[in-house]
Structures are given as structure tokens and as C-alpha cells.
Amino acid sequence: xxxxxxxxxxxxxxxxxxxxxxxxxxxxxxxxxxxxxxxxxxxxxxxxxxxxxxxxxxxxxxxxxxxxxxxxxxxxxxxxxxxxxxxxxxxxxxxxxxxxxxxxxxxxxxxxxxxxxxxxxxxxxxxxxxxxxxxxxxxxxxxxxxxxxxxxxxxxxxxxxxxxxxxxxxxxxxxxxxxxxxxxxxxxxxxxxxxxxxxxxxxxxxxxxxxxxxxxxxxxxxxxxxxxxxxxxxxxxxxxxxxxxxxxxxxxxxxxxxxxxxxxxxxxxxxxxxxxxxxxxxxxxxxxxxxxxxxxxxxxxxxxxxxxxxxxxxxxxxxxxxxxxxxxxxxxxxxxxxxxxxxxxxxxxxxxxxxxxxxxxxxxxxxxxxxxxxxxxxxxxxxxxx
Amino acid sequence: xxxxxxxxxxxxxxxxxxxxxxxxxxxxxxxxxxxxxxxxxxxxxxxxxxxxxxxxxxxxxxxxxxxxxxxxxxxxxxxxxxxxxxxxxxxxxxxxxxxxxxxxxxxxxxxxxxxxxxxxxxxxxxxxxxxxxxxxxxxxxxxxxxxxxxxxxxxxxxxxxxxxxxxxxxxxxxxxxxxxxxxxxxxxxxxxxxxxxxxxxxxxxxxxxxxxxxxxxxxxxxxxxxxxxxxxxxxxxxxxxxxxxxxxxxxxxxxxxxxxxxxxxxxxxxxxxxxxxxxxxxxxxxxxxxxxxxxxxxxxxxxxxxxxxxxxxxxxxxxxxxxxxxxxxxxxxxxxxxxxxxxxxxxxxxxxxxxxxxxxxx
Numbered sequence: 139x140x141x142x143x144x145x146x147x148x149x150x151x152x153x154x155x156x157x158x159x160x161x162x163x164x165x166x167x168x169x170x171x172x173x174x175x176x177x178x179x180x181x182x183x184x185x186x187x188x189x190x191x192x193x194x195x196x197x198x199x200x201x202x203x204x205x206x207x208x209x210x211x212x213x214x215x216x217x218x219x220x221x222x223x224x225x226x227x228x229x230x231x232x233x234x235x236x237x238x239x240x241x242x243x244x245x246x247x248x249x250x251x252x253x254x255x256x257x258x259x260x261x262x263x264x265x266x267x268x269x270x271x272x273x274x275x276x277x278x279x280x281x282x283x284x285x286x287x288x289x290x291x292x293x294x295x296x297x298x299x300x301x302x303x304x305x306x307x308x309x310x311x312x313x314x315x316x317x318x319x320x321x322x323x324x325x326x327x328x329x330x331x332x333x334x335x336x337x338x339x340x341x342x343x344x345x346x347x348x349x350x351x352x353x354x355x356x357x358x359x360x361x362x363x364x365x366x367x368x369x370x371x372x373x374x375x376x377x378x379x380x381x382x383x384x385x386x387x388x389x390x391x392x393x394x395x396x397x398x399x400x401x402x403x404x405x406x407x408x409x410x411x412x413x414x415x416x417x418x419x420x421x422x423x424x425x426x427x428x429x430x431x432x433x434x435x436x437x438x439x440x441x442x443x444x445x446x447x448x449x450x451x452x453x454x455x456x457x458x459x460x461x462x463x464x465x466x467x468x469x470x471x472x473x474x475x476x477x478x479x480x481x482x483x484x485x486x487x488x489x490x491x492x493x494x495x496x497x498x499x500x501x502x503x504x505x506x507x508x509x510x511x512x513x514x515x516x517x518x519x520x521x522x523x524x
Numbered sequence: 525x526x527x528x529x530x531x532x533x534x535x536x537x538x539x540x541x542x543x544x545x546x547x548x549x550x551x552x553x554x555x556x557x558x559x560x561x562x563x564x565x566x567x568x569x570x571x572x573x574x575x576x577x578x579x580x581x582x583x584x585x586x587x588x589x590x591x592x593x594x595x596x597x598x599x600x601x602x603x604x605x606x607x608x609x610x611x612x613x614x615x616x617x618x619x620x621x622x623x624x625x626x627x628x629x630x631x632x633x634x635x636x637x638x639x640x641x642x643x644x645x646x647x648x649x650x651x652x653x654x655x656x657x658x659x660x661x662x663x664x665x666x667x668x669x670x671x672x673x674x675x676x677x678x679x680x681x682x683x684x685x686x687x688x689x690x691x692x693x694x695x696x697x698x699x700x701x702x703x704x705x706x707x708x709x710x711x712x713x714x715x716x717x718x719x720x721x722x723x724x725x726x727x728x729x730x731x732x733x734x735x736x737x738x739x740x741x742x743x744x745x746x747x748x749x750x751x752x753x754x755x756x757x758x759x760x761x762x763x764x765x766x767x768x769x770x771x772x773x774x775x776x777x778x779x780x781x782x783x784x785x786x787x788x789x790x791x792x793x794x795x796x797x798x799x800x801x802x803x804x805x806x807x808x809x810x811x812x813x814x815x816x817x818x819x820x821x822x823x824x825x826x827x828x829x830x831x832x833x834x835x836x837x838x839x840x841x842x843x844x845x846x847x848x849x850x851x852x853x854x855x856x857x858x859x860x861x862x863x864x865x866x867x868x869x870x871x872x873x874x875x876x877x878x879x880x881x882x883x884x885x886x
Contacts, residue, residue, distance in 0.1 A: 165620075165624050168621045168623050168624070169623065170623040170624045170626070170627035171568055171571075171623045171626060171627055173627065174571070174627060174630065174631075178734060217800075220800065220808060222745075222748075222749060222800055222806055222808075223562070223745050223748065224562070224565050224567065226565065226567045226568045226622075226623075227562055227567040227741055227745050229567075229568060230567045230568050230570070230571060230737050230738060230741045231738065231741065231742060231745060231793060231796060234734065234735050234737060234738030234742075234789050234793070235738065235789065235790060235793040237734055237735065237786075238735060238738075238785070238786035238787075238789045238790045238793075239786075239790065241660070241783060241785075241786045242782060242783070242786050242787070242790070245781045245782065245783055246781055246782070346575070346630075346631050346634045346635060346638070347631070347635060349627060349630065349631040350628075350631030350632060350635055352627075353624060353627035353628055353631060354627075354628050354631065354632060356624075357620050357624045357627075357628055360619075360620060360624075361618055361619075361620070388639070391639070391643055392643070392646050393639050393640075393642040393643040393646065394638050394639055394641075394642035396635065396638065397635045397636065397637070397638030397639030397640075397641075397642060398635075398639050399635065400631055400632055400634070400635020400636065400638070400639070401632070401635055401636045401639050403631075403632060403635070404628075404632030404633070404635065404636060407628060407632065411613075411614065411618065414618075417618050417619060418618070419613065419617050419618070422617050422618070423617075
């Protein structure tokens with residue numbers, strides 16, 4: 139590995155960590171798309187900052203961009219508060235407008251602004267090591283490393299200091315207000331922090347990858363755990379993993395680093411989405427199917443319980459009564475026999491003692507409106523589940 | 525060149541006419557279909573789909589190795605539909621909410637698209653330049669073929685809307701009820717989603733990935749402020765879309781160095797702001813006046829009642845009725861209405877005032 143390669147990976151890693159932390163809270167607060175809005179509207183801030191300073195590397199640009207981000211949030215909320223449109227429409231109106239003004243300002247002054255909209259949107263990590271910071275003659279390393287590094291330090295400090303407050307205001311704003319932690323203060327604090335993070339990070343990796351690095355790791359982590367600390371750690375891990383492997387994939391394909399990082403993130407998320415143990419797609423479909431079978435079993439047992447006359451309990455009649463397909467009926471019958479709830483005396487079906495007991499208990503719960511307890515009964519009675 | 529001269533030119537100049545027709549048709553399509561997106565609370569779906577179309581364009585190019593517009597748009601359409609279904613899968617099958625689902629799909633698909641585009645750019649094939657016009661849109665690249673395509677889609681969506689008008693309307697407002705009526709909600713949903721994706725994909729060439737979402741929802745959000753009727757809303761949204769398209773093209777063609785996409789979007793957002801403020805029923809201005817009026821009438825009623833109760837008890841306890849103890853402006857208004865008058869330096873109800881206060885007091 140050459141020095142620029144190490145530096146690029148270091149920057150990518152720092153950006154990934156920096157983005158993952160606020161990202162977790164944005165996803166939990168159902169405000170993910172605010173990051174998309176902010177990452178686009180900061181263009182306007184940067185352009186205005188450039189007009190004031192005429193210097194693309196001035197820190198004022200970052201400050202202006204962060205302000206533009208906060209203004210986006212304020213505007214979105216102001217529009218939401220008028221109740222004239224639904225909430226997401228407000229986001230969809232504000233950022234394209236600010237972005238458009240930014241683009242028009244750039245194109246009007248195309249001769250003096252060396253701002254490339256492509257670069258703003260997509261970023262180019264490969265160039266980051268060449269933009270270096272010198273004190274006197276001493277080379278301090280890539281500028282992006284310092285910017286993102288200091289944002290990360292501030293972020294981690296804030297996170298540790300306000301962890302409890304953030305947690306409470308995220309999950310229960312009412313309780314947080316009652317405890318004297320202003321949810322509004324927390325909200326705007328988080329928005330400012332996100333805004334600064336996006337500004338710091340997008341310079342290195344571009345606006346769209348910032349969104350990917352914020353939302354995707356956090357969403358993936360959310361599918362794996364319900365513990366906030368674990369979620370933060372997992373999100374950071376996913377971010378780091380995608381950043382490093384994305385870099386090498388880009389190297390291999392000789393293509394955009396940020397694009398490849400986003401793609402790896404997408405693959406990671408796809409895998410989690412499919413295979414997450416309890417919340418993934420497959421687990422979900424499997425659970426749905428089982429639940430359906432178990433409901434069918436319960437209906438079947440209750441039916442047997444209600445009808446003592448032989449005619450109602452003949453296998454032929456069951457087919458007719460429930461309008462189940464042959465296959466379904468066989469499956470449910472087998473399930474009931476396996477669990478020792480019924481025995482078949484051709485052509486009649488009878489409840490066993492265990493089956494009767496199951497029914498009595500279930501009816502009891504259903505009549506007293508405690509249907510949730512039926513779920514627990516399944517664990518007591520069923521050896522094999524649907 | 526002034527705007528008026530421009531419109532003279534539109535009639536005579538072939539290129540300008542093509543572009544103007546194109547943006548107008550796009551505005552009409554987006555306005556109509558955007559209304560559905562807005563009413564179904566799917567405003568930002570457009571943003572996600574427009575970003576998600578990028579890998580489709582790139583893959584279509586990689587496969588066909590040509591820049592045939594329709595092939596590329598077909599690719600975009602497919603990846604847009606895939607994205608829509610994945611978003612839906614995430615929302616229905618996991619506990620992640622719509623915002624996260626949109627954010628994931630938007631950024632991942634776009635990133636993947638960028639990866640492919642940069643990969644294509646480094647291929648030894650001279651044909652690849654120009655794919656990035658889809659990023660920011662260039663209305664100037666519209667040719668007759670594209671405009672025809674836009675008009676076809678406009679016709680098709682109009683036809684679908686008219687054919688399924690009643691069903692779509694019920695579905696918009698109560699999907700479950702629609703299902704109980706025996707309509708195939710899944711099919712209707714597929715139909716309208718497909719139309720929306722189609723509109724977005726067609727718009728990419730003109731306004732670009734980033735601004736497409738605004739094109740879709742701004743005319744609809746504006747139209748929503750003026751009416752509570754669906755067909756009026758659709759009609760107005762289409763008109764707003766056309767106005768933004770035509771005038772946006774005109775302004776950007778007459779100004780120098782103004783890209784069309786941003787100008788159209790800013791015009792559309794301008795229409796939204798105007799509607800927010802000036803709409804006669806929901807507008808902020810009317811709301812403000814109504815609030816003022818209510819406040820005034822509430823104050824007057826309260827004073828009338830106060831005076832009436834004092835009169836009845838005849839003791840005049842509590843605050844004295846001296847003129848100085850009452851708000852000057854409200855009392856003047858009441859006096860002008862002939863409900864109160866001054867007697868012995870104190871406010872008294874007139875006969876009219878007493879009758880009115882009695883009515884309120886009941």
C-alpha cells in the first residue's frame with residue numbers, strides 16, 4: 139500500500155464512523171430523509187460562502203454550509219407546521235428549491251467559481267490526499283483527515299456527555315420533557331450536529347454517499363438489535379467494513395470510490411434484510427406462515443370442541459366445512475396428531491385429553507379478552523409448531 | 525431577447541418549439557400523476573425513484589452499447605420499478621419506516637449507478653459521453669422523438685386515469701373500503717405506481733435526478749391548496765406544471781447561462797409559495813385574517829356578556845364600569861354597532877345590546 143492509499147482508507151474510515159453515529163439517531167427518530175435534504179441544500183451555503191470569501195478552502199464555507207443545513211430543517215418544520223401539506227412533501231419542496239438556487243448561482247458566475255456540481259454531489263475521495271494542510275513548511279497530512287477527525291472527536295464527546303438525554307428524547311419525548319430534558323433542544327442539537335457532519339463528510343465523499351453512510355449502516359444495525367449501544371457499535375462496524383472493502387473494490391474496477399462504497403453498503407444491507415434472525419425478510423415470511431398454520435390449527439381444534447356429533451367430525455366434512463385444500467387439511471391434521479391433540483379413528487377425528495384441555499384454556503382466554511395469552515399457550519402445548 | 529420575442533420565436537423556431545412542447549407535456553404529466561403521489565403520502569418516492577433510475581440507465585448502456593434514448597429509459601424504468609418494490613418490501617416486511625427505506629434505496633442505487641457510470645467512462649468506447657445529462661438534465665437535448673414519447677405517455681396516463689377514475693378515487697381515500705367493494709387494489713396500485721415511475725424516468729432527461737422529485741410534487745402541492753375536489757386538483761396541477769415548464773424554458777432560453785431544470789423547479793416552488801399564502805380557503809393570509817376576526821368577535825362577545833351580567837346583578841360589583849377600564853378599540857366597535865353607549869362616564873348596554881347579550885347568554 140502506498141501512502142495515499144492508506145490516507146484514503148483512513149479518511150473513508152473516519153467518515154464512515156462520523157456518519158454512522160448521527161445516522162443511528164436519525165433512523166430511530168424516523169427522520170432519515172432530512173439527511174438527504176441537508177446534503178443537497180448545503181450547496182447553496184457553499185456557493186454563498188464562496189461569494190463572500192472568494193476562497194474555496196475558507197472555513198467560512200463550512201460554516202455557511204452548516205447554517206444552510208440548519209435553515210433547511212427550520213424551513214421544513216415551518217412548512218409542516220402550517221399543516222398545508224403532509225410532512226414529507228415539505229422536505230421535497232425545500233431542498234430542490236435551495237439546490238436549484240445554488241446551481242443557478244454557480245452557472246451565472248461560472249467564470250469565477252471553480253465549483254463543480256458533479257464533485258459536490260459525488261465527491262472524489264481519490265483526490266482527498268492531494269489537498270494537504272501545511273503549517274509553515276511542515277506537511278500535516280490531508281486536510282480532510284483533520285476536518286473529519288475533529289468533527290468525530292466533537293461528536294464522540296457530545297455522544298458520551300448526552301447519551302442518556304439523547305436516548306430518552308429519542309424514544310419517549312413526553313417522558314424526556316417531564317424529566318426536564320427539552321426534546322426540542324435535543325432535536326435541534328441533533329440537527330446541527332448532523333448538518334456539521336454532513337458538511338464535513340461530503341467534502342470528502344460527496345452528498346449522496348453521505349446519505350448512504352448515515353442511513354444504511356444504522357438501518358442494517360436496527361434490523362439486528364434493539365439495544366441502542368449495540369446498534370451504534372454495529373452501525374459503526376458496517377460503515378467501516380463497507381468503507382474499506384468499497385475502496386478496494388473501486389481499486390479493482392478502476393471506478394468511483396464513493397459509488398463502490400455505497401454499493402458495498404447496499405449489499406451488506408441486502409444480506410441483513412434477507413437473513414436477519416428475527417426481523418429479516420426470510421424470518422418474517424417463515425413466521426407469517428407458521429402463524430397462519432397455528433391459527434388454522436386453533437380453529438380446527440375449537441371446531442372439534444364445539445361439535446360432539448360424529449357427523450361434524452368426519453374427515454370428509456372438515457374438508458367441506460373449512461374449505462381448506464387437500465394439502466392444507468392434511469398438514470393441519472398431521473400437526474394436530476403430532477402434537478397429541480387429536481387421534482383419528484377413521485373416518486372420525488377425536489380430541490385427546492390434552493386437546494380438550496387446550497381447548498378449555500383457549501376458550502377461557504378468548505372469552506375473557508386475553509387473546510395474547512393464547513400465544514403463550516402454544517409454548518406449553520405444542521411440541522411441533524406450524 | 526425578451527420573453528415576448530421568445531414566444532414569437534417559439535412559433536417560428538423548430539428547436540425552441542420542440543423543447544417548449546416537451547417541457548409543457550412533462551409538466552402536465554408530472555402535475556397529474558404527482559397529485560396521486562402527494563395524496564398517497566408518497567411525495568418522496570419520486571426522489572428515491574429518480575435516483576434509483578441511474579443504474580438502469582448505465583446497465584442498459586452496458587448491454588446495448590448505444591445511446592438510444594428509449595433503450596436507456598427502458599433500463600431506467602426497470603430499475604425504478606425494482607426500487608419501488610424493494611422500498612415496499614422494506615416497509616411491509618421489516619420494522620424500518622418509509623423514511624429509512626427511501627434513504628437506503630436512494631443512496632445505494634445512486635451509488636451503484638455512479639460506480640457503473642465511472643466504470644463506463646473508463647472503458648475504451650468513445651460512445652459513452654453524455655450519459656451524465658441524466659444527472660442534471662438538459663432540456664436542450666430534447667428532440668422530436670422525445671417529445672412524441674412524452675405526448676404518448678401523457679395520452680396513456682390520461683386514458684388510464686379516465687378509465688379507472690372512480691376506482692382510483694376511492695382507493696386514494698380509503699384503500700380498505702375499495703377492497704371490500706371488490707376492486708383489485710393491488711392492480712390499481714401497480715398501475716398508478718407504474719405511471720408515476722414512467723413519468724419520473726421521462727423527466728430525468730429534462731430536469732435531472734435531483735430536481736425530479738420537486739417537479740412531481742410541487743404542482744400537486746400547489747393545486748391541493750385551491751380545491752378539495754380530486755379532478756379540479758389534477759387539472760390545476762397539470763396547468764401549474766405546464767406553466768412552470770413553458771415559462772421556465774422561456775426564462776432559461778432568454779437569460780444567459782441559466783439551466784432549464786432549476787428554473788422550472790424554482791418557478792414551480794414559487795407557485796407553491798403563492799398558493800400557500802394566497803389560497804382563499806386554506807391560505808396563510810386568509811387564515812391570519814380569520815384568526816383576527818375570530819379574536820375580535822370573541823372580545824366583543826365577552827364584553828357584552830360582562831356588561832349584561834353586571835346589569836342583571838344591579839350591584840355593579842367587581843370591576844367598575846368606568847370608561848377607562850375597557851379596551852378602547854373594542855368598545856368603539858361595539859358603539860359603532862349601536863350595542864353600547866356611555867352613561868355617567870360608565871359603559872351601558874343599549875336595548876339592542878341587551879337583546880343580543882341575552883341571546884348569547886342563553
